[in-house]
Amino acid sequence: MKIVSVVGARPQFVKLAPIHKAAVAAGVEHVIVHTGQHYDPMLSDVFFDDLGIAAPDVHLGVGSGSHGVQTGAMLAAMDAVFDEHRPDWVLVYGDTNSTIAAALSAVKLHIPVAHLEAGLRSFNRRMPEEHNRVMTDHAADLLLAPTQVAVDHLANEGLAERTVLVGDVMTDVLFEVRDAIGARPSALIEELGLAPGEYYVATIHRAENTDDPERLAVVAASLAGLDKPVILLAHPRVVAKAAAHGIELTQGALIAHAPLAYHDLIGAVLSSAGVVTDSGGLQKEAFLLRIPCTTVRTETEWVETVEMGWNVLANSAEEIAAAVSRPHPDATDDAPYGDGHAAERVIRVLQDQAQGSR
Numbered sequence: 001m002k003i004v005s006v007v008g009a010r011p012q013f014v015k016l017a018p019i020h021k022a023a024v025a026a027g028v029e030h031v032i033v034h035t036g037q038h039y040d041p042m043l044s045d046v047f048f049d050d051l052g053i054a055a056p057d058v059h060l061g062v063g064s065g066s067h068g069v070q071t072g073a074m075l076a077a078m079d080a081v082f083d084e085h086r087p088d089w090v091l092v093y094g095d096t097n098s099t100i101a102a103a104l105s106a107v108k109l110h111i112p113v114a115h116l117e118a119g120l121r122s123f124n125r126r127m128p129e130e131h132n133r134v135m136t137d138h139a140a141d142l143l144l145a146p147t148q149v150a151v152d153h154l155a156n157e158g159l160a161e162r163t164v165l166v167g168d169v170m171t172d173v174l175f176e177v178r179d180a181i182g183a184r185p186s187a188l189i190e191e192l193g194l195a196p197g198e199y200y201v202a203t204i205h206r207a208e209n210t211d212d213p214e215r216l217a218v219v220a221a222s223l224a225g226l227d228k229p230v231i232l233l234a235h236p237r238v239v240a241k242a243a244a245h246g247i248e249l250t251q252g253a254l255i256a257h258a259p260l261a262y263h264d265l266i267g268a269v270l271s272s273a274g275v276v277t278d279s280g281g282l283q284k285e286a287f288l289l290r291i292p293c294t295t296v297r298t299e300t301e302w303v304e305t306v307e308m309g310w311n312v313l314a315n316s317a318e319e320i321a322a323a324v325s326r327p328h329p330d331a332t333d334d335a336p337y338g339d340g341h342a343a344e345r346v347i348r349v350l351q352d353q354a355q356g357s358r
């Protein structure tokens with residue numbers, strides 16, 4: 001069996017790592033296509049190196065652009081790749097422009113498409129990720145859902161027959177990295193001379209927080225006013241927007257820092273007092289590491305983290321300050337994101353359904 005995985009943005013490389021490992025272990029031919037959506041070494045190459053992923057077989061080199069320009073360039077480049085490889089499955093990941101471009105190209109070539117991390121919904125139609133995931137789910141032949149909540153969303157949209165609950169592959173890689181780190185001190189702590197448990201880790205990159213200068217200024221000021229140092233692992237997008245509008249990302253408690261490689265990020269979160277973020281993945285990673293999270297958004301796809309008290313949605317300076325200083329959440333053994341073996345399940349489902357259905 002042959003699978004073509006299409007990835008392009010940082011969280012997709014993390015999800016690719018356990019899939020690649022499981023594919024190799026099962027003797028499946030696995031072709032990796034990198035669209036080039038993320039191209040900075042710290043957003044791309046470092047994940048392939050650190051997580052032991054084979055170098056991409058194909059690199060489309062698309063780069064940045066408006067949604068239409070970026071997605072269109074990927075779509076135009078993808079046809080020839082799929083035509084050449086004619087895989088049993090095209091596997092697409094998450095909700096980025098790379099995801100929708102690959103799904104659209106593959107369905108039009110009548111190549112079966114499987115969507116990993118299917119069924120997540122924010123119900124916020126202003127988010128580019130929401131358009132991407134809804135359209136990808138409806139285009140795909142097989143929907144690999146990470147949670148029961150995602151399964152239910154897909155059923156509500158009439159997609160139950162194509163849905164399989166596999167668990168969350170980010171859990172697979174996170175548990176492995178956490179165990180590999182063990183008690184090793186965080187490189188970030190050593191570099192910045194921080195005290196364990198006495199700082200927050202922050203990431204802010206979503207359009208709704210970065211693209212309006214007034215909003216970005218409020219977010220930066222809110223983080224700057226917190227009661228412990230806040231290390232902002234700054235995505236190039238937030239750096240560019242802040243520079244363009246004269247907004248300081250190092251002010252008060254806020255300290256801007258370059259993004260971290262995956263092991264270093266997990267190490268930094270493990271030793272922190274809490275996470276403040278608008279990232280999807282980091283909310284869940286914080287919960288899995290049992291570190292309290294504050295999410296700077298009006299909604300989340302990972303509703304389980306909020307229901308269990310490990311994540312709080314907060315937008316104003318007051319809400320953010322109250323959320324980060326809230327009492328420590330209650331301990332829980334709940335495992336809504338699976339057992340750390342989702343990737344093996346994904347490969348098995350792809351193998352089972354490759355012959356049967358076509």
Ligand code: UD1
Pocket residue numbers: 009010011037038039040043064065095096097098128129205235236237240280
């Ligand atoms: C994309 C995804 C988002 C995901 C995020 C993870 C979409 C619509 N969004 O957002 O869901 O959470 O990746 O990081 O696909 N840039 C660089 N270097 C890079 C990549 C981007 O400088 O390697 C800058 C460019 O100015 C670019 C901007 O960041 O225009 C935005 O990048 P883009 O890939 O369009 O979206 P992300 O914000 O990264």
